[in-house]
Amino acid sequence: MSIARITRNAFLADRQGNKFADVVEDPEQPFEAVLEFFNDANRQRRMEESELHHDRAPLAGVVRELESKPDIDKFLSEIHVKRTTRLRQAIGVLVRMIMERRGWRKTGKKGSLGVRATTVDQVPRHNSGGLAFWFVRAERYERIEGSAFRSVQERCQAYSAAQTTQRSKPGKRRTTVRTAS
Numbered sequence: 741m742s743i744a745r746i747t748r749n750a751f752l753a754d755r756q757g758n759k760f761a762d763v764v765e766d767p768e769q770p771f772e773a774v775l776e777f778f779n780d781a782n783r784q785r786r787m788e789e790s791e792l793h794h795d796r797a798p799l800a801g802v803v804r805e806l807e808s809k810p811d812i813d814k815f816l817s818e819i820h821v822k823r824t825t826r827l828r829q830a831i832g833v834l835v836r837m838i839m840e841r842r843g844w845r846k847t848g849k850k851g852s853l854g855v856r857a858t859t860v861d862q863v864p865r866h867n868s869g870g871l872a873f874w875f876v877r878a879e880r881y882e883r884i885e886g887s888a889f890r891s892v893q894e895r896c897q898a899y900s901a902a903q904t905t906q907r908s909k910p911g912k913r914r915t916t917v918r919t920a921s
Contacts, residue, residue: 743781744841746834750776754837760830769827777836787835788842792888797851798844799880800834800871806831807873816874817864824864828875836879838883844881851880867882 750755790801854870
């Protein structure tokens with residue numbers, strides 16, 4: 741699949757992105773670095789694989805790398821709670837735009853990325869455990885064309901139904917093969 745390139749103008753033209761003009765236009769916020777980070781084919785592939793193969797939010801596939809970027813980490817480590825929250829929300833919008841352009845839609849569910857540490861005055865809000873240090877949760881997505889794989893829950897239900905059907909057939913005896921250990 742080709743890269744879903746998002747520009748500042750495309751972000752500001754989006755139905756949600758336009759609500760984050762304060763983030764985009766603030767020269768102190770690393771929004772350009774965020775755009776550059778997400779406009780990468782390998783990262784977008786990892787975001788899809790996070791949902792498809794690991795049953796985790798797309799952001800989970802790249803969040804550690806994102807948080808390791810010095811300018812992004814530095815900004816998120818500031819004590820300006822509202823400004824850092826707005827940047828994290830804008831990143832969520834950017835992830836949605838990319839996923840939608842790549843054939844995915846929101847599920848309306850959130851996936852965990854971390855466990856928030858106890859809040860202390862004069863200390864930036866961060867996590868004490870989990871995958872991410874700055875992000876607590878992220879939107880989950882599903883492919884518009886349907887999943888290539890059934891979930892464990894779906895497979896379990898099908899397996900249980902097959903076992904029930906097999907046991908209830910008259911005249912059929914269920915045999916168990918035991919192997920020596």
